[in-house]
Amino acid sequence: SQQGEEDPQALSIQEGENATMNCSYKTSINNLQWYRQNSGRGLVHLILIRSNEREKHSGRLRVTLDTSKKSSSLLITASRAADTASYFCATPYYGNNRLAFGKGNQVVVIP
Amino acid sequence: GAGVSQTPSNKVTEKGKYVELRCDPISGHTALYWYRQSLGQGPEFLIYFQGTGAADDSGLPNDRFFAVRPEGSVSTLKIQRTERGDSAVYLCASSLSGLAGANTGELFFGEGSRLTVL
Numbered sequence: 001s002q003q004g005e006e007d008p009q010a011l012s013i014q015e016g017e018n019a020t021m022n023c024s025y026k027t028s029i030n031n032l033q034w035y036r037q038n039s040g041r042g043l044v045h046l047i048l049i050r051s052n053e054r055e056k057h058s059g060r061l062r063v064t065l066d067t068s069k070k071s072s073s074l075l076i077t078a079s080r081a082a083d084t085a086s087y088f089c090a091t092p093y094y095g096n097n098r099l100a101f102g103k104g105n106q107v108v109v110i111p
Numbered sequence: 112g113a114g115v116s117q118t119p120s121n122k123v124t125e126k127g128k129y130v131e132l133r134c135d136p137i138s139g140h141t142a143l144y145w146y147r148q149s150l151g152q153g154p155e156f157l158i159y160f161q162g163t164g165a166a167d168d169s170g171l172p173n174d175r176f177f178a179v180r181p182e183g184s185v186s187t188l189k190i191q192r193t194e195r196g197d198s199a200v201y202l203c204a205s206s207l208s209g210l211a212g213a214n215t216g217e218l219f220f221g222e223g224s225r226l227t228v229l
Contacts (some may be wrong), residue, residue: 031216042115042202042220043154088153092216097167098144099218101153 012108019076021105023089024069030092032065032072033099037086046074046087081111113137115221117203123227124193132188132224136205143186144218145178146202154202160186193228200225 013019025032031050035043049056049065049072056063062075076083086104093100116135124130136143142161146154156170163183171177175193180186190197204218 033217035218035220042222043204043218044220045217048217093156097161098156098159098170099216100156101146103151103153 009103010106010108012110013079015079015081015109015111017079019079019083019107019109021074021087021107023072023074023102025072025089025091026070027091027093029067032063033090034061034063034072034074035088035090035101037088037104039085043088076107079107079109081109083107084109115203115205115219117201117221117224119224120222121225121227123229125229126193126195128193128228130190130193130226132190132201132203132226134186134188134203134205134221136184136186136203137219138184140205140207140219141183142206142208143180144204144206145186145188146204148200148202148223150199157188157201190226193226195228198226198228 011019029051031048033048034046036046037043047056047058047061047063049063051067054065060077065072072089086106088101088104090099090101115137118133122130144159145157147157148154158165158171158178159167160180163180175191178186178188188201200223202220202223204220206218
């Protein structure tokens with residue numbers, strides 16, 4: 001079963017705008033990861049935030065983590081057409097030996 | 112190679128046939144994962160190897176699915192008596208440590224093998 005659940009599921013924005021998506025999870029975690037998947041391709045790791053961190057930045061990406069609410073958000077600033085992809089959050093599951101992925105959030109950036 | 116390599120990239124087969132999907136992980140990565148992804152869904156865990164042994168195969172849907180990693184590197188996912196419901200993209204990933212809970216638990220994915228069962 002999937003641990004994470006992204007919200008909203010689909011997002012269409014203009015180039016240059018910011019895109020925000022959320023993820024909720026159910027159990028206690030050591031870290032939460034975000035991945036990107038371009039159409040027809042494999043997943044690419046974007047960022048990992050530890051359970052003792054509240055916010056983390058990587059380039060145009062900003063991730064927040066609220067362990068009390070069991071939720072995380074991913075913000076992409078100044079979006080580009082190349083950011084068009086599906087974005088998944090993933091959390092360790094069953095003894096931390098694997099990652100459980102959410103259903104994904106499809107982002108379309110219109111040039 | 113530099114990344115995770117999966118072959119074939121596409122496989123079309125008939126219902127009832129046997130299929131093998133191969134994964135060549137990043138050199139030195141001890142952990143290897145197989146996931147299955149249906150259209151519009153996130154990856155679904157199938158099996159996890161640490162070295163040569165299957166440390167967690169609880170995600171395999173039934174006994175038609177089997178995976179091996181005999182030398183701790185290349186892995187093969189085997190599907191017997193394929194059914195139309197097996198159609199999906201099968202993703203392989205490798206990890207340096209295999210501990211998803213660790214701070215270096217990033218997974219490196221291959222491009223996937225798209226399986227279509229007619």
